[in-house]
Amino acid sequence: MLITCPYCGPRDVSEFAYQGDGNRTRPDPASTDSEAWNAYVYDRLNPAGIHNEIWQHAGGCRVHLAVVRDTLTHEISSVRFAREHGTPTHSRRNHGAKA
């Protein structure tokens, strides 16, 4: 698998560290909503199909990337800086998990 880092260009997957589901939003730090915290810390979207994920180019520029990738084919359709684009946006309803 190759991931095209917006800074470094296409690099081997071995240079990247997976940071998981990019659809999670961290509750306000002061929030005491335990359900929200539990969902953030423990629950993951795990679609078969298009997935929004966070990867770090740990063996390169070390920047975190918002990656849209198909978990069935491993095809990557978009890579952007997580910092600028925040949590990757991809319509939730549309993650095409047609079982």
Place this chain on the structure above:
Amino acid sequence: MGEQLSPLEPIFRPGSHGNFVDGVGVTLSEIAPGSIVQLAAWPGEEKKLMAAIGSVTGLKLADGAGAGASSDRYAAFGFAPGKFLVSDASEGLATTFAGKVAAATGTVTDLSHGRTAIRIAGPRSEWVLAKLFAVDFSLPAFSVGSGISTTHHDVFTQIQRSGPDSFDLYVFRSFARSFWKMLCHASDEVGYEVR
């Protein structure tokens, strides 16, 4: 202040090694610059930081990822968004930059002791480096002056192309000895000279 002790010291064996009977494919040397400094700009402040680099080193950096340049004394290249590695044959570069880079522009981090700089030069440099890194070292893909960050397994490495067949590698000092051994091993096949 006193010279730095090289981490390569006990295993640094000048001379020709490996399969050199048909000529030496690469030359390996430790550059040992006096200073290695990391400069990092806040988002939007990159231009100012590049200007500061220019004013201290006289090097003009083009826009774009990995852009870099070098002179007899200095070398500089981008290795991450807004981040640059600058080296100087002399000591004290971090102090100089500390006076030139405003807090609002970015940060200066002295890595003069933390990174070991190794040069590989010669006609088979690309071949030897390709054994270690999953990076396209061909000239069209990796132009003279420019830099990258990459990894050989556990060894994080920043690489600047210092000439058509010459590359400068910056590795963490604690890994330098292991890395050097591996580089020598990889160079055996083409014959190498340590200088």
Place this chain on the structure above:
Amino acid sequence: MAEYSAFSLLKNALSGNRDWKPAWRKPSPKASYDVIIIGGGGHGLSTAYYLAKEFGITNVAVLEKGYLGSGNVGRNTTAVRSNYLLPQNTRFYEHSMKMWENLSHDLNYNVMFSQRGVLNLAHTPGQLDDLARKGNAMRHLGVDAELMTPVEIGRRVPGLDMSQQARFPIYGGLMQERAGTARHDAVAWGYARGADRRGVDIIENCEVTGFLRDGDRVTGVSTSRGDIRAKKVAVAVAGSTGRVMQLAGIDRMPIESHVLQAFVSESLKPFLDTVLTFGMGHFYVGQSDKGGLVYGGDLDGYNSYAQRGSLPIVEEVMSEMLALFPSLAPVRVLRSWGGVCDMSMDGSPIITTGPLPGMYLNCGWCYGGFKATPASGFCFAHTIAKDAPHEFNAPFTLDRFSRGTVIDDKGQGPTPRMH
């Protein structure tokens, strides 16, 4: 159907092997069942078997989307052990171990359970202490475990690099002699045959595509072969848990699906007589009865349903193998493959009623659920039959995360790829 035995083999051989019967029938789905089990892997099949055998519930269908055993039960590296650190796990897996010890007889099917031992290596004194902690924890629950010295290890595993010059010299190890391997496919087939003989319908090529609902309550499933109703619907789909739960409208689960690769070498004469794990990375190896070294390492490290691995892990695993066995460099890799693992947030499984009324859930096996097959089926059957967990699966709830009663054997926290 006829019992399997040396005698039946001989009898059939004499009649030209023409009288064997299918190991299980190929029925068409009925309109409704008491219990539907989604997933014809080890756990689904063993659940059906124990529902029938232990709880007398035989109006049961197992629905499998592909061929029976096409999931992880058919692609795992077959290590069976109960050497866990935390008591919740140790008790459960030890129960499983006891069931393994009698499984071939119970099923009248030789699952080739071979108690050749599983040896975890330590490479530093600290690691040896950690193994001692685990081994002692096991011993305090009545489970066998022994520490081995380097000399003993060298004798037990010839070819292992025992030199002090090794990058990570071997300092000792923890051996569970009762652990070992079983023939993975035989487990699926043996349970299928056993369940079938007790009246369970095993329906292959029948993919569940949705859940039938009455309000919140699950009342059946839609499948590629039509709708099927059931009083109880049990999900045991391992790596596909995310997909199937999504069909029930549950998008988020404490599960990530990750691909794990495995490898088999060309067939060799007996080389390794135990199962070995490396302590300075992720690597484990055993040898199949056919002679292939069966081995693997770390997850590829990203969500995947592709049953296909990437190259860096291949290289990683091979390097680790050679760090242990430098003589194996010329030996050749025959085949590699991948399986999709349902990695949970604490590395431990979930066997529970719910999360919807009428639904039962069995998942979170990570890459260690093959050894759980008997106990998982037994406990899940109990949970389905009694609407309450058996004492062995009582800790494996879904709400342990929100309650903070996680069972984190590796201490990695909610980072599934690290478990």
Place this chain on the structure above:
Amino acid sequence: MSPRRTPSGGRVNRLRTIRFTFDGTAYTGHQGDTLASALLANGVSLFGRSFKYHRPRGVLTSGVDEPNALVTVLRGEVREPNIPATMVEIHDGLTAVSQNRFPSLAYDVSAVNQLGGKFISAGFYYKTFMGPVIGPLKGTRFWMLCEKIIRRAAGLGRAGHAPDPSRYERMNAFCDVLVVGSGPAGLAAAHEAAQSGAQVILAELDPCFGGSANWSGETIDGEPAATWASDVVGELKTHDNVRLLKRTTVWGYYDGNTLAAVERVSDHKDTPAKGAPRHRHWTIRARKVVLATGAFERPLVFPGNDRPGVMMASAAMRYANQYGVLPGEKIAVLANNDSAYRAMAALAKAGARIIAIADLRQDVSAACRKLANDAGAELLTGHAVISTEGGKKLSGVKLAPFSATSGVSTGNARDIGADCLIVSGGWSPTIHLASQAGARPVWSDDLQAFLPPETGKGWIGAGAFNGNFSTAEAISEGFAAGRNAAGQPALETTALPDIEPAPLDPNPAPVFEIKAKGKAFVDFQHDVTADDVRLAHLEGFVSVEHLKRYTTLGMATDQGKGSNVPGLAIMAEALGKPIPEVGTTRFRPPYAPVSVGALAAERFGDLKPERLTPMHDWHLENGATMYSAGLWFRPMIYGGPGETIEQAYVREAQATRETAGIVDVSTLGKIAVQGPDAAEFLDRVYSNVFSTLPVGKARYGLMLREDGLVFDDGTTWRLGEHDFLMTTTTANAGKVMQHLEYFLDVVWPDLKVHLTSVTDQWAGAAIGGPKAREILASCVTGTKVDNEALPFMGIVHGEISGAPVMICRLSFSGEMAFEVYSGAGHGTHVWEALIEAGRPFDMVSYGLEALGTMRIEKGHVTGAEIDGRTSARDLHLGWMLSKKKPFIGSAMMDREGLSASGRLELVGLISLDNRPLSGGAHIVEEVDAANPHGSLGHITAACFSPALGKYIALALVSGGKARYGKRAHISDPLRNRFGPVEIVSHHFFDPEGKRMHG
């Protein structure tokens, strides 16, 4: 002259004679021979034994698809098992031995297995060996007894125990076009792609380029095809945008058009060139791939089809045309398609007698009849071979009329003497790589074969791979594919070379099996017979994947390259379904077996780099025994002559508490945290507050994970308003860095903070003990180090022997102690100066054991206690959880399970029997050595405490504090150690911290 070598012809170098041995017998061959061709030339027919029945086997093929002729190559003590003789290039000194036989290849006792044939049919082992229900062999014992015997009989070659001294390497490559296969199609593709200026790699698994052109016997532009091929190769060599890789098998097609290949660099040499690897593992990232991998000829299934002397027709042709070897003198032919006629003609031309041709078809073209006639062979259409004669060598075949529709022979059989039977059952395109890349095979009724789909996302196919079996098609498709792959528009017309047209029709009759009495093999190596396939059907193992797993069809070293299609055709017939509905099993990497060494490459013998502190050499020179700690090496003890580990660490710790000691702490993770929001950031990531920390001071900090459990601890130093130096534990340095980077990049991108790993920038020496300050004062210049200038947790800057240093007064040992940081390049210099300054005070250097001892005495926690399951309160660090602010983990740390009673808490233990305690021992209320139970917790770290004069330990024990002062017992059945302990506070020594505050 060897008995079977043709007087002329072939592409071996007859001027070069090579000597080698097989099973101890010396043979000669020529340069260009494979082991198979050289042995055949010497008249050898028996090469190996099959897996299950130990049947004698010869050579079936001439390439990677060889199932039978597997050998072990010996290089000194090093064994390389299971190598097809067809893939071994001979060289002087080559030593090969046969395998899976005892005592010898010719007389193998396990061959008796054949007698049990019907009894040990497919899957027999599932049905027996279950043993008695009671008695000494109950449970798994009986099976394990049987298993031992089965395991010994099974298996092919033997692996050795001698470490392989070879070198293996990796190479990364990038290209525009990777062409796999160098037959006419591949060469044409490479040629066109190269013309366009694209970066091209051409990989060919054989030792020479050209593929079938090397042995097809065809002419191209009036020259032998092989000449055309070498001309093209010659031209490719002139392009510097082309890399030609021979002996290179592309074995894996991975995501992102990343392909893996192994080049056998020096297997064919007596000794590799200096520094050259044996195998080179290529990882090729290609923009486009041209798959020109050709096709495999399939065997037919009939009784006795495994007798040595039965050979694929194309292989026989190759032996004759390429190697100048006749596989037999009296040759019979069995075919269901035209291609065997070409082979037959070539063999006849090379001097063999063709006795008869049994063609399963009733109708045979005029072209074929002519070829048969020219060769002087009797042509029997509508005939089949129904059995073979001979022992370890073919002596004859039985022919009988045959109906292709019923698949059975119909009339009277006839015996024919022959020493070789060549067989062609049609062709299967080599679609393995395309399938790995996700392509779904498409069944062709014409070719009776699975073809690749038209193109894939990253690849284009050409030639026989596409099922186009003429050379003209191969070349024209190659041209088109090469242009296309290089991004060039297709040409309207392409000037193709002039090729002698192939008059033959590649479409076979749809016959895979000849049903007659006797064992008819589908999978040769694994001894899977047609009856086994039918047995699988009978027992319901009808899906192809079940068929495979139940019978092991296609699971041998050749992975069913020849046998899969016949196998599933027989299943399809049993099911009464068309073949495409039955489908094919999944293709997996590697395409052909690959050495483990090649994949480990440069990491073979060098698994992980060594991470060394600046003072590493000093430690070694001064007697340190080193530990590996992750990738780092750290001194464990500096043992004196005759000293045990315990004596050494006790001496070191004692001396430190009495006068002073110094320890290398350079491995601690160090992170520069810089920027205007640095303090705010630290407040969020640490459980305690850092924004209030004054410049020039350090503070101990605790980090939790998001789930509220303890993550890491360390001190963080404020060097400037916006400039912090964070330290982490050695083990967690990388993890902490990543954790912090994640939050900065993903969660709080608005914070202006930069993080840089400066672990390697600083050498760290911790000097502690009652004399530490005095020692420091005696060598530091530029700063005072007294209480006022350097209070507890204060930081000063100065110089030691000319090198700048930064000193922080903090203590892990519990003594008055200082961490002296200098630039790593000055580390040894400063260290030696400190050692020198300490000499008058008898200061010792100490290692991790003494460090551990002193921290246990003080009750400081490390990774053994912070094991990912403990909370701050479990470790009595609740005081560090700020109530004033949220921080990472604060929201989750109070969940019920984390505050439940009965959790394991940190305590101290004192051995009451004055015997050592060990990490990993458990704690119980009452000892029951025979039946250990009732664990309350376990020891995390233990030592002999010189300060207390006792064996002590830290432990995590349920109930914790409530048990202070109570007696309990060690229960360590693994090491057979039981004994009384007292549970105490973890602060064993100087709980008020008088010593470090001074």
